[in-house]
Amino acid sequence: MKSVKIGSLEISGVDSDGDVEFTIEGDWNDAYTYVPVADLVKALEDLGVVPANTxxxxxxxxxxxxxxxxxxxxxxxxxxxxxxxxxxxxxxxxxxxxxxxxxxxxxxxxxxxxxxxxxxxxxxxxxxxx
Structure with missing residues (x-):
């Protein structure tokens, strides 16, 4: 699975459940969450970061x-x-x-x-x- 690292944030590609994993490396432990890809795309569209489906x-x-x-x-x-x-x-x-x-x-x-x-x-x- 592909991933991208930006400082202490790592974003992993879409898993078999259709979720994107976000991991933030901490000093003592890591925090992570899973976001459905459709929700992530919608949020980025709402923020104007990516264009809405044309x-x-x-x-x-x-x-x-x-x-x-x-x-x-x-x-x-x-x-x-x-x-x-x-x-x-x-x-x-x-x-x-x-x-x-x-x-x-x-x-x-x-x-x-x-x-x-x-x-x-x-x-x-x-x-x-x-």
Whole structure:
């Protein structure tokens, strides 16, 4: 799980329950709390730290949702769409890199699911618009 450290504050990525962990290191012990990611995003939007969900983002998420439904998934909400480069192979001579787009979504039962599209964001967008 990814995490970010800012001074004595550590913010960990979303866990399997859909919560973000905040840990503050103290002199004698640490304090921590868990916040549902939806509540955290809403709070940041309310503070103006991140923009509220725009019409453009909403349209993109609807396209991603249809893309996943066409592949047999039940989707209630798109949570994240992120491109990354992964490395693979078992040795130095057969090592390779591939660009993928990870789509995290909530299904009809409230479970979080990760779907990996093997290609870059541009290829995914072209597929969405064909």
């Amino acid at each position: 019409e453009e983002t909403s349209s993109f998420h609807k396209s991603i949702e249809e893309f996943l439904k066409d592949r047999g998934f039940t989707v209630s909400k798109i949570l994240d769409v992120e491109q990354e480069t992964r490395t693979g192979g078992y040795c130095e001579t057969c090592a390779y890199e591939e660009v993928v787009v990870d789509i995290t979504f909530e299904d009809g039962d409230g479970q979080w699911t990760l779907y990996t599209y093997f290609g870059d964001m541009g290829e995914l967008i072209r597929e969405l618009t064909d």
